[in-house]
Amino acid sequence: MSKSDDMFDLFCFAQASFESSRHIYRREHGPGQVRRFFNTSFTAFELRRYMMDFYFSKGSFTISELVKVSNFSRPTVKSIVYEAIELGYLQEVTGVADGRRNDYRPTEPMLEAWRNYCNALLANPKFSHAIKLAQTLTLMREFEVNS
Numbered sequence: 001m002s003k004s005d006d007m008f009d010l011f012c013f014a015q016a017s018f019e020s021s022r023h024i025y026r027r028e029h030g031p032g033q034v035r036r037f038f039n040t041s042f043t044a045f046e047l048r049r050y051m052m053d054f055y056f057s058k059g060s061f062t063i064s065e066l067v068k069v070s071n072f073s074r075p076t077v078k079s080i081v082y083e084a085i086e087l088g089y090l091q092e093v094t095g096v097a098d099g100r101r102n103d104y105r106p107t108e109p110m111l112e113a114w115r116n117y118c119n120a121l122l123a124n125p126k127f128s129h130a131i132k133l134a135q136t137l138t139l140m141r142e143f144e145v146n147s
Contacts, residue, residue, distance in 0.1 A: 012118045093105055
């Protein structure tokens with residue numbers, strides 16, 4: 001894996017963390033959208049953010065974790081997870097020590113869809129300008145703290 005691939009994975013993780021920590025529902029999407037992977041369920045699209053955040057931070061997630069962070073009901077989360085498994089976009093993690101605990105992770109098509117989404121964000125001029133502004137502000141704050 002090249003340095004730029006490593007950096008892009010870090011960006012994908014940062015984007016998942018950012019999106020799952022905010023409560024702004026985005027209804028507009030450009031190329032590379034991943035909404036279609038859960039039929040067209042808006043709830044599932046929102047829940048996907050939390051799934052990606054857990055995946056990038058710890059490699060898997062449980063239904064209980066998704067319920068806790070997303071404020072969606074357990075039946076809603078469970079049905080969306082099972083729908084995604086049927087569609088081949090999530091898989092159950094095997095070999096978990098606790099047999100009562102079911103861990104899930106995205107399959108390669110779902111990860112590819114997330115990468116496409118992040119690439120589409122980077123191609124969007126408004127998003128690109130916002131990232132550059134955020135980088136500039138971060139550097140300025142670091143400079144102020146160090147001086």
